[in-house]
Amino acid sequence: MKKNQKLLKAASVMTVLALAAVFPAAAEEGSPKRGWQMEDGRWVFLDGNGDRVTSTWKKGQDGTRYYLDEDGYMAVNAIIKDGDEIYYTDENGARVKNRWVSEPNEDSLCDQDVDVVWYYFGKDGKAQTQEGKGVKLKEGSAERVYFFDSDGHMLSGWQEITNKNGDKNIYYLGDENQGHVHKQWQYLEPDEDMLAGDHDYDSYEMFYFGWDGKMSRSDESEVDGKHFLFDENGVMHKGWSPGITPHDGDFGVNRYYDEETGKRAEGWIYAYDPDDENSDPHWFYCDKNKGFLYNEGGKDCDKEVGYKRIDGKTYFFDDQGHMITGLISTNGTDLEGNPYMESEFSSLRGDIGKGNGKKAAGIYYLSQEEGTLGQLQADKKLCLGDSYDDYTYYLDSQGRAYQNAMVKGAIYQEDGTMLHADSDSWEAVTVGSDIYQSSDYTKGILKESAQPVIPEGSIVIVSRNGKVKKSGKNVKVNDERYDIDNYVAVLAE
Secondary structure, X not given: OHHHOOOOOOOOOOXXXXXXXXXXXXXXXXXXXXXXXXXXXXXXXXXXXXXXXXXXXXXXXXXXXXXXXXXXXXXXXXXXXXOOEEEEEOOOXXXXXXXXXXXXXXXXXXXXXXXEEEEEEXXXXXXXXXXXXXXXXXXXXXXXXXXXXXXXXXXXXXXXXXXXXXXXXXXXXXXXXXXXXXXXXXXXXXXXXXXXXXXXXXXXXXXXXXXXXXXXXXXXXXXXXXXXXXXXXXXXXXXXXXXXXXXXXXXXXXXXXXXXXXXXXXXXXXXXXXXXXXXXXXXXXXXXOOOEEOOHHHHOOOXXXXXXXXXXXXXXXXXXXXXXXXXXXXXXXXXXXXXOEOHHHOXXXXXXXXXXXXXXXXXXXXXXXXXXXXXXXXXXXXXXXXOOOOOEEEEOOOOEEOOOEEEOOEEEOOOOOEOOOOOOOOEEEEOOOOEEEHHHEEOOEEOOOOOOOEXXXXXXEEOOOOEEOOOEEEEEEOOEEEEEEOOEEXXXX
16 A cells, blocks of 8 residues: 555666666677666666667566666656656666555645655556546555546545536545545545635534545435435535525425434424524424425415324424414414413414315414323313313314303303303303304304304303303302203393
C-alpha cells in the first residue's frame, strides 16, 4: 500500500557487473564507442557517431525501458514528462509499472497544502491523469477508487469533481496518504472553502456518501431502509424540514428528522413548532410511509382543525400539526371559562374533515388523560370533574357532544353540559332552549321533521345526578307543588 512506502530520491548507482545482463557489452578498444557506456559513474547511451542520445527512451537487453535525460544521462528516481505522458524511473533507472510513487510537494505554500504528492503508474507505466474519472485499483481484497489531476497527482481531502457530462459531484478522499473515495457515513470537518449559503455548523458533522462515493446533498436519501435529509452542503439535517413553516400548506409539507440520529420521523413525535425552536413542545404525527406531518387544517384551507384515524383511534390536529386535547367547539358554542377547554380552538367554525368522513360542527372532547391522550372520546357519558358538576356531557357515536337533547333521561343543554340540581334535593329549572330526543339527531345533524320534546322556557324537575322527572301529580319541590306531563312541569292548582 502506498502509505508505507518511503520517498525514493537518493540515487543508487548500478555496477557494471550488475548491468552486464541488462545492457550490451561496450565496444572493443579501438572501435567506435556506441550503445550503453559508463561515464563519470553514470550510464549514457552513445549513437553510431559516439554522441550521447538525449531526451528519449532506450531498451535494455531484457526489454526494460530507461530514460536518457537532456544531458544524455540515464534518469534514476525521476518523474519523466514525455509529451503528454508522465512516467517514473526507479533507483535502477527502470520504468516502473503498477506502482505508487510519492514525491515532495514542491508547490506547498501553507499548512493546508499536502506535503507529498502521489502518483500511480499503470501497467503501461503511464501515470493516471484522467481528470474527472475515477480509477479503480485493487489493493489486497479491497477495490478502491482514486482521482488524479492532469499532472498525475492523486487528489485528497474534499473535492468537487466534474465528470465528462459536466455534472459536478463532491467526494471526500481522505488525507494526503489515503486519497481513495470514502463511502457511506463519515463524521468530518466541513471544508469552509466549499460551503455555500448561511450556516452554523459544528466543528464536525455527519455526511453520507453513496456506494459511488458521491456526497448526498440538497435531498433526502434512503440509507439501510431509513431516510435522512442533507442540506446544500451535504450536512445531515436534524429537526424540521428547513425553510418550512407550518402555514405553508398541507399534509405533505413538513417532515421531522430526529435530533439525535437524523432519521426521518414516522409516527408520533414530541417536538417544538416547525417555525419556532423555542416553543413549548407538542405532539405531532408523521405519516408512516412518507414521513409527512399530518396537517389536515392546511390541506383544507378554510378549516382550522382536522382528524385522522391512527391505530384504530381518532385524533384531532390543528393547522400547525399539533395534536389537540381537551374540549373544542367548531359550531360557535362559547366554551369560555370551561377549565377543560382547549383555548386555542374555542372559536373554531364549521364541519371537520372532508367527504364521507366529515364530522358535523359541534363540541368534541380529546382525552387529556395519560394512556388515552388526544384520543377522541365517543358514545359515552363524560364526567370531566366530580361525579355531577357543570362539566358532564354525553357523546354520540361520532364523538360529538349532544346539545339541546335528552339522552337516557337527562337533558344536555345548548353548551353540551348536563342539566342538574345544585343540591341533593330535586329542583325546578327553566330550560333555556328547545330540547329534542337524541334519536332526532343523525351524525350530529337534527332531522328537519324533529319536534322538541321540551319547548324553550319550560320548567323541568331535575335531580343532582341529572335525572328529569317524566310525569307526576302534585309533586312537591322546595315548598312548591308541580304537575308533570312528559317532562314539562307546571305549578299545581
